[in-house]
Amino acid sequence: MGLNDKQVNKNRNFLQSLTHALSGVYSLVSTERNFRKHIILAALAIIMGIWLRLNTNEWLWITLAIFVVVVAEVLNTVVESIVDLIVGYHYHDEAKKAKDVAAGGVLIAAIFALVIGCLIFVPELIQKFNVHL
Numbered sequence: 001m002g003l004n005d006k007q008v009n010k011n012r013n014f015l016q017s018l019t020h021a022l023s024g025v026y027s028l029v030s031t032e033r034n035f036r037k038h039i040i041l042a043a044l045a046i047i048m049g050i051w052l053r054l055n056t057n058e059w060l061w062i063t064l065a066i067f068v069v070v071v072a073e074v075l076n077t078v079v080e081s082i083v084d085l086i087v088g089y090h091y092h093d094e095a096k097k098a099k100d101v102a103a104g105g106v107l108i109a110a111i112f113a114l115v116i117g118c119l120i121f122v123p124e125l126i127q128k129f130n131v132h133l
């Protein structure tokens with residue numbers, strides 16, 4: 001997967017670029033606990049969407065919500081790695097700010113996804129179970 005290849009020069013071809021990109025995804029899944037939780041929640045949303053037979057418009061929103069969270073997690077991991085690379089285990093106010101802001105971005109994205117999930121799934125579930133409010 002190219003994780004330990006110690007390459008520091010530019011990728012020579014598409015295959016090499018793809019291998020390193022996949023290695024990045026693998027590293028995200030294997031090292032980031034919160035990312036795995038978000039992927040499980042995304043999978044549940046997809047299963048529920050199939051079960052509730054969402055329409056194209058609803059799928060677009062669910063897909064957007066999932067990708068916003070994934071992108072926020074990717075940026076958070078990048079910020080963490082770069083901060084750790086620069087300051088290591090030394091305390092630094094700017095390091096704290098960078099990591100806290102990156103984590104805040106994930107929180108905002110997760111809230112966005114939760115709002116989208118509620119707006120789409122709650123009316124669908126009410127209709128499915130014929131609940132009269």
Ligand SMILES: Nc1ncnc2c1ncn2[C@@H]1O[C@H](COP(=O)(O)OP(=O)(O)OP(=O)(O)O)[C@@H](O)[C@H]1O
Nearest residue numbers: 034080087088089090091092093095096099100103
């Ligand atoms: N070098 C540092 N200097 C100052 N504060 C730090 C430093 N490293 C971490 N922190 C603080 O500790 C918190 C947790 O750090 P950690 O590296 O575990 O972040 P995290 O991986 O984003 O947490 P999570 O796994 O929950 O996303 C940061 O949000 C920050 O407030």
